[in-house]
């Protein structure tokens with residue numbers, strides 16, 4: 405610290421004496437150059453800083469912590485506020501469909517989805533928490549279901565199959581995504597031509613007696629903006645749930 409201070413004092417002194425030697429003209433040129441440099445720097449900052457900040461906020465949005473595996477029993481409680489049959493009807497889930505249930509948790513939706521798609525269809529239950537993966541695997545084994553694959557993915561990539569699914573289903577998970585854009589790009593790759601992406605999540609505009617804190621929820625408009633930006637069209641909005649929005653997108657060709 406001391407050395408730094410001493411040398412900067414010495415530098416200032418040198419500048420002063422240089423100015424003295426150059427006289428008035430030298431001083432003028434030097435201060436004009438300094439002024440121009442400051443002006444250019446100001447333009448650079450005002451032009452690029454807002455751009456940098458926008459992209460940062462879009463890519464690094466705050467996300468909720470992952471649902472704690474020791475509370476998995478909460479995910480198994482029946483939900484009269486999120487009717488599974490109604491959701492599947494609205495999505496027109498049919499025998500033979502290939503579905504990815506991303507952020508499957510305890511498999512609350514995985515099992516009913518699998519019974520709708522039947523033997524000719526398949527449901528991939530994907531999770532990034534090993535405890536959830538193990539829990540679903542045990543459940544699937546116990547029920548003897550062979551049209552479910554359990555997949556251990558990561559925060560960027562669900563590690564599924566390219567060009568394979570008719571539908572990707574994300575329920576109560578979007579607000580936890582750490583890297584929504586990379587995830588969405590990978591989800592887009594996994595969908596077949598004309599494939600759909602369904603997102604159901606906690607609406608920050610609807611008060612609820614439980615669920616994630618309001619400031620951790622992602623607004624409907626932000627989700628629509630994110631998803632459309634990656635190459636999807638919003639095709640349906642369903643409004644029967646008291647605390648959630650339910651959006652359906654189609655992959656653009």
Ligand SMILES: C[S@@+](CC[C@H](N)C(=O)[O-])C[C@H]1O[C@@H](n2cnc3c(N)ncnc32)[C@H](O)[C@@H]1O
Pocket residue numbers: 470471479506507508509510511512513530531532533536557558559560562574575576577580581582583587
């Ligand atoms: C609140 S739970 C919902 C589980 C289930 N969809 C349901 O509605 O019962 C959210 C789950 O998403 C998972 N998750 C969060 N980020 C994820 C990601 N990038 N990829 C896959 N799963 C993720 C968490 O581990 C957690 O189990």
